[in-house]
Amino acid sequence: MDSQTYPEYSTNYPLLLTTFMKRPVRYYPNQVGVVYRNHVTGEYLRFTWRQWYERVSQLANAMQNRLGIESGKPGVLGSRVGTMAYNTHRHLELYYAAPCVGATLHPINIRLSEDHIVYTINHAQDSVIFVDDVVMPLLENIYERIKETVKLFVYMSDKPGLPSTKIPNLIEYEKLLSAESVMFEWPHLHEDTIASLCYTTGTTGQPKGATFTHRQLYLMTLHGMARQSIVNTPDFVASDRLGENAVPMLNTPLFHIHGWGAPFSTVFSAQKVVLPGTFTVRGFCELVEREKVTSVGIVPTIAAMLLEFKDFEQYDLSSLTNIGVGGGALPLGLKTKLEKMLPNFRVGSGYGMTETAPAAIGAFVKKHMVGWAKDQIDEVMVKTGLPFLGLEVDIVDELGESVPWDDRTVGEIVIRGPWVTREYYKSPDKTAEVWRNGWFHTGDIAKIDEEGFIVIADRLKDVIRSGAEMVPTVLLENMIAMADFVLEAAVVGVPDSTWGEKPMAIVSIRPGMEATAADVVNFLNDYGVKSGKITKWMVPRLVAITADIPKTSVGKFNKKAVRDNLDHFLSIAQDMTQQAA
């Protein structure tokens, strides 16, 4: 019966990344699909979709014929293919060739500590590592500690030839490809074949490896595109309105949780993909101007670098109609200045994590808010947002009950849905810690308002317990960052004999501006307490002004380091108990 009905082409048609890759070459073979600018030399490489697809096919042939890469099957990983690379056309080729031959892509986060990088490579048991020329020094540093695991290395560079190196088994990427056929018969994989293995940053303990199947990445991408069709603000739709003609620049590193999903959606959409290597301020401006980039995602730090760039106004950035800012609150002063220089600029919040691949919660303007004034819309857009289309997200108390939608009660964010990781690779105990009662437990704290908007309040372990109350530190940090004189702010709990803990704010001031601890407290009183956004007892009693807030390797506030050096921060903090009361 099955041989007659062909369920594998019907009810069981597999959802594979292969489908994404085949679409642009079929309908736009001769159009430029991938543009790469070398961030060191400033040189450009351009590929039509056919050229890029043929390179992916050559790479796939090489993986099977030369590199001994083996395909996985549901429940059993294929060979792990590690990458140590920036955002180049080659990295995008690996993003498709590896999963689509059945192997497991392991994008190595080269911003982790060397210890953690070594750990993830040995834990994943990478068969082969593809490395960018500019990342070779890092690879040389760790080579001795991974050489038992990784037998083969492939060197990726725009310049022909191999460097002089102590690594014996190094192959040249371009030579590897040129020896292979541009034809490749892609296997009809099961959709549950594991496509990728992504490690968490491991702020506490060792990184954990989250696995994702083809089906999961396909469904995340498809829901993301479908979500675009129901976004309600005209400004936001500006680039979608251009459909396939949108020109996205992939700023988020491809080694960060699938580059926020862009490598998948942009290829399936046949949009011209602009790859900047890694971020440089001149490269950014030059690429926007030359390639007429329509959409980018940036973090606040990059926004600040753009504004401080002396040649900024010499570039024509008018094509940019869709700029999302994620990864932290955008200071008000920075936002105002950006809006003046980039009229189509908009702040949009979001929340995701390695385990959600990462799409989880995103800013959203609900249908009845469309006509609201800009400042009202902005208030909505800086809320973390609504659950991603197709995902179940809830905020629960310690008994697992949903918290009320009162914009006040906090609880833990729990998630389930088609693309939430099923398990940590080789770590059943860690998996059991997060997957409980049918929900993935994020360890993040949030509240939910009467419209269903979720606002992230804190990491569970960073919550300050002051008396019987919880002080959500991320909420405070984002609020302090709204002051126009503030560059960044971190809030941590310090021991207190009366309350158990009390909040301390560590604040850096924008270059060229001056402000005191009193200004911070006054701002919180005026902006937060009087408007009812926070309660009086949440205002930090201690405020330290410093240019030096500790950060992790991926740029998050390192609160553990603050606690480890608490005496130092207490010594520079001012007691603001009088003003705060």
Add this chain to the structure above:
Amino acid sequence: MDSQTYPEYSTNYPLLLTTFMKRPVRYYPNQVGVVYRNHVTGEYLRFTWRQWYERVSQLANAMQNRLGIESGKPGVLGSRVGTMAYNTHRHLELYYAAPCVGATLHPINIRLSEDHIVYTINHAQDSVIFVDDVVMPLLENIYERIKETVKLFVYMSDKPGLPSTKIPNLIEYEKLLSAESVMFEWPHLHEDTIASLCYTTGTTGQPKGATFTHRQLYLMTLHGMARQSIVNTPDFVASDRLGENAVPMLNTPLFHIHGWGAPFSTVFSAQKVVLPGTFTVRGFCELVEREKVTSVGIVPTIAAMLLEFKDFEQYDLSSLTNIGVGGGALPLGLKTKLEKMLPNFRVGSGYGMTETAPAAIGAFVKKHMVGWAKDQIDEVMVKTGLPFLGLEVDIVDELGESVPWDDRTVGEIVIRGPWVTREYYKSPDKTAEVWRNGWFHTGDIAKIDEEGFIVIADRLKDVIRSGAEMVPTVLLENMIAMADFVLEAAVVGVPDSTWGEKPMAIVSIRPGMEATAADVVNFLNDYGVKSGKITKWMVPRLVAITADIPKTSVGKFNKKAVRDNLDHFLSIAQDMTQQAA
């Protein structure tokens, strides 16, 4: 291990219609979600999403508690729930309650012949049939022939009470609901549970029942929404730009191949759904004006009815920004007139069939065509189009080889993909006829141009074989319809001693205009042959002018009836061999 990783909430998260239904009630409980206008009385009913969802929940409870409806599982159908209804809120309630409790929805096509209706009900073995008050006479007519199969009937009406009827086991829908709780715990079904059973129109032989799983309908909907995000013409995106604020009117009957998918996408998108019962010209205009409808899909016949409606210009139809015309070629004169009265009007072709649920091929403006002049874009939009996002479509010769993309060579359309029906219910032989070599064979003939656009040429069985050549009749019909004096045109083959067959055109003229057989041939010579669109030998040698072209119950040309009455048509046809040569 599985109990720790919860694959059913992760890698195996089921794709269910339940997800669509839950979204609007969660985020827009108090907004009007469903508007129904009774096409007989002109009265309105309005439901918030919460009200509508609670009614669906009551219906689900009734199905389990009162109607004995049983859930299916993969490979085994649940109880079949038949509907004989127009586009009402109740029909939309059935569209969700039945599949989401695990039953199989069977929307009965009430426009089929009574013989065929009886056949489909008995073949499907419907446990229960839900019937609109205005459809009761039809049910009474066929009752004796289905009463052994169907044990229970539910009567749906805006007026309380049951009619006097010979049908003994008739329950009142509104009473049934009001006895039940508004809370319902939706089952966590397997995504391969069969959600619907849709019968083909059966122009030859008996109707065949195509089955669709939850996964299939979910994936069709999601790909459709994702496709909206990459559509390239600003005009077309006008209503998408409004996202959730789009107001679709569901004109296509819900008993026609899932109402072209609208019952799924509009609910998931939380758009206000406008249900007109069945089409009336005044109801159409009134609903557009009062509900500010933004998008409708219409067939050419309805377009003609609108233009002939005397009060047409008294209505404000300016909210309409997205009008698709499908189901046949739009005559040029009609198109010009519509464009004048509805400035946002656009023609968009499409192709689908019961077995594809129905999304298969749709008009699409490719990225480099966006700047083209309107008449050039129109030429693109009347091509049948590109395969639907996520679907594999090919045109193959008799050996199964792909035809070249030369806009000339014709072959059979074959399809496979996530939502193509796996099988005809209880008909393995008919299934084996269409599913061969891993492809679903449509029996339709098309060619494909150098851009990948597919143009439907004919039904395989309607192709005229003239000498060594094939004359694609649908292509000719669409071309004749482009003449401004033509209302409709059908082309059939008649026996010819020299060529085997030769084409005969049967043409009806637009009311108020006059034209002769010679005008038809002259138009084809000027418009078709001189421009190279058709060859000289394709021009019909016989042309019959008549107001009476035979049609099937669903409004398609009934070529079998023409062939059965060939003598009549030959007697009124003029021999145009001289002019055609």
